[in-house]
Amino acid sequence: MLSIGQLSARTGVKVPTIRYYEKMGLIAPPDRSVGNQRRYEPDALRRLSFIKHGRDLGLSLEAIAELIDLADDPARSCADADRIAREHLSAVQDKIARLKRLERELTRIASRCTGHTIGECYVIQALSDHALCDDEH
Amino acid sequence: MLSIGQLSARTGVKVPTIRYYEKMGLIAPPDRSVGNQRRYEPDALRRLSFIKHGRDLGLSLEAIAELIDLADDPARSCADADRIAREHLSAVQDKIARLKRLERELTRIASRCTGHTIGECYVIQALSDHALCDDEH
DNA sequence: TGTAATCTCTATAGTCGCTATAGGTTCAAG
DNA sequence: CTTGAACCTATAGCGACTATAGAGATTACA
Known part of the structure; x- marks a missing residue:
């Protein structure tokens, strides 16, 4: 389980930006600690890296959201x-x-x-x- | 004397954008008609074209404002x-x-x-x- | 003079992708 | 148990517009 700060350090995506992506629906709201802090499964690393990579390539968040949808359904056409x-x-x-x-x-x-x-x-x-x-x- | 629509048509700068430039201090507030509509001297064409030209070249409004200041004082160093x-x-x-x-x-x-x-x-x-x-x- | 169409007015909210701030709470280390 | 870092939410700001709403002004023509 990762805190938001650890997730940030490992992906290079700033903490407020991660929260922003959550609000925009690009990443799922994670579980919370007893004190209401975000706790991420290791899986979140992959998804956030995907987003960061797309952003680095200049894709809009909208385009990235579309690609995430696609990626989640491996049977669909490329x-x-x-x-x-x-x-x-x-x-x-x-x-x-x-x-x-x-x-x-x-x-x-x-x-x-x-x-x-x-x-x-x-x-x-x-x-x-x-x-x-x-x-x- | 030009209405804001005429100024817009002649410079290619949209009407709300002209008002925006006025609010940002890039162009001086013009005189008004009896009914409170903006009426521009022909001189405004030159200034607005200057701004548009700079924007087309990708200059920020801040940079353009600086250049306008410079242009208004021909004695200063280039x-x-x-x-x-x-x-x-x-x-x-x-x-x-x-x-x-x-x-x-x-x-x-x-x-x-x-x-x-x-x-x-x-x-x-x-x-x-x-x-x-x-x-x- | 009447009327209709177009133009213009102000103020406000939205765009994109964050970033910054304020004011508070929780966590981990010593 | 205390301290200090990390975290929380909510809100405002960035740049350069663009869009909308609801009201008032101007112009052309009959």
């Missing part, structure tokens, strides 16, 4: 889990593409700075005038 | 504006690097799916077992 992963992958790829455009734009803006006064500052000028941009954003 | 842009640039670059690692991992996970049942699903297995991952995240 297609849904696959779909969730692929949808997330394409969201990540979109984000990368957008950030790369921003990176180009910011590099261009920052590199033109002549180091003098605001009146001549390219950063400010570029923000004031969209026409100075390389592409649409 | 160094601060340059610093803000460069700091943001390196945050963007960090984000790109992290997302690329996720992309690799997700691609790997999703591509191994055999299309059968959850019991064999690599997506679920990978989430359950960190040891299946290629790198730390």
Whole structure:
């Protein structure tokens, strides 16, 4: 039996976050000690690690909840889990593409700075005038 | 004189967002019509476009507020504006690097799916077992 | 002038995924 | 038995909006 602090230390998920996951229905409410403190079965380690792993990969709690449902029923088709992963992958790829455009734009803006006064500052000028941009954003 | 709806249409910033920016102190409270509706000078177009442009580049409202302060005082050194842009640039670059690692991992996970049942699903297995991952995240 | 459609007003609550705080209780070690 | 750490609940805050409700203003047209 683990206290919430031990569970936290072993999974790297902070204590208030574990309680938050419980409230959100991602982990089952555990048994309590006589003094009303949470006591977890070792099994909780696996489930919480699953959640943390998904979060580290950037999945939403909603997506993770869906995957937990799936994982609990090994007979079901894998297609849904696959779909969730692929949808997330394409969201990540979109984000990368957008950030790369921003990176180009910011590099261009920052590199033109002549180091003098605001009146001549390219950063400010570029923000004031969209026409100075390389592409649409 | 522009109504808030006209200002919104011309800048692409939604009406409630304009009011939100006003409450946050990013734009000055405009004059009002007899019936208490906001009426903007054409000048507001420039300021709001500046804000929108910064947001599109991913700057925080705080950073934008700082830049507005700078822009209003053309005699000051450009160094601060340059610093803000460069700091943001390196945050963007960090984000790109992290997302690329996720992309690799997700691609790997999703591509191994055999299309059968959850019991064999690599997506679920990978989430359950960190040891299946290629790198730390 | 009337009326209808659209626009605008304020205030408040919700979004996401936590994190922080306050004020109290329980536990484990010495 | 005492101390100090860990734990409890409930609530508020973060950033940057978005949505809703219920009321009032403006505009276009007949």
